Amino acid sequence: MDGITNIPFSAGPEPAVFFHDRRDAGRRLAASLDHYRDNPDVIVLALPRGGVPVAYEVACALRAPLDLFLVRKLGVPGREELAMGAVATGGVRVLNDDVVRMLGIPDRVIDAVVADERRELARRERLYRDDRPTPDVRGRICILVDDGLATGATMHAAIVALRPQAPARIVVAAPTAAPATCDEFRAEVDEVMCAITPSPFYAVGAWYQDFSQTTDAEVRQLLEQAARCTQEEKSRGG
Numbered sequence: 001m002d003g004i005t006n007i008p009f010s011a012g013p014e015p016a017v018f019f020h021d022r023r024d025a026g027r028r029l030a031a032s033l034d035h036y037r038d039n040p041d042v043i044v045l046a047l048p049r050g051g052v053p054v055a056y057e058v059a060c061a062l063r064a065p066l067d068l069f070l071v072r073k074l075g076v077p078g079r080e081e082l083a084m085g086a087v088a089t090g091g092v093r094v095l096n097d098d099v100v101r102m103l104g105i106p107d108r109v110i111d112a113v114v115a116d117e118r119r120e121l122a123r124r125e126r127l128y129r130d131d132r133p134t135p136d137v138r139g140r141i142c143i144l145v146d147d148g149l150a151t152g153a154t155m156h157a158a159i160v161a162l163r164p165q166a167p168a169r170i171v172v173a174a175p176t177a178a179p180a181t182c183d184e185f186r187a188e189v190d191e192v193m194c195a196i197t198p199s200p201f202y203a204v205g206a207w208y209q210d211f212s213q214t215t216d217a218e219v220r221q222l223l224e225q226a227a228r229c230t231q232e233e234k235s236r237g238g
Helices: 022-036 051-062 097-103 107-129 153-165 179-184 216-235
Strands: 004-010 042-046 066-068 071-076 079-088 092-095 141-145 169-176 191-199
Touching: 022 051, 022 141, 022 169, 022 191, 042 051, 051 066, 051 141, 051 169, 051 216, 066 216, 071 107, 071 153, 079 097, 079 107, 079 153, 092 153, 107 216, 141 153, 153 169, 179 191
Parallel strands: 004 191, 042 066, 042 141, 141 169, 169 191
Antiparallel strands: 071 079, 079 092
């Protein structure tokens, strides 16, 4: 394991905006991943929806293909911003036992949230992929990208779902993350790349000037643009 590469960032009493938007964050994150540029084994996997604009810039900078890895956070009912776990493609379910135990969340509530989020996963799979197959990641270097890591539940579910597909290497990359969350991934993946690890962290959106929701239309558009770029590179022999 390579461990973690990140740049500590000390925040004052109020969070200071660090990134203009997700595209800006992606360009700055890509600079930390330059050692993967032009590596034919690399594939960039975005966690929709917020991770897609970030991953698009990373994929463009590395001249690597872009695809999706579908994961959904399981929000606590009434406190949806708090993750009690996540679900991912392939039937993977990851629970944050500490949150579930602390709040006394019953199994029936968890099951209902899981069912809702799995329906949303299926909807996004149909909407974003059309007839395209899921990527074959066996033996490849997979860079999982999200717009930020707070509890890390969504990224953890992605890792659990990805590992049985036998990638050669799993890299977690995010523009901003809570320091403790980055530490937790040390034993899970081969490399973690965070542009900034502010302390105190506040929330992912605190480090963006524009953190408006990424739309389904934007996801489709960026995937189409990335596919065209990849095809052009192949036609040029790059």
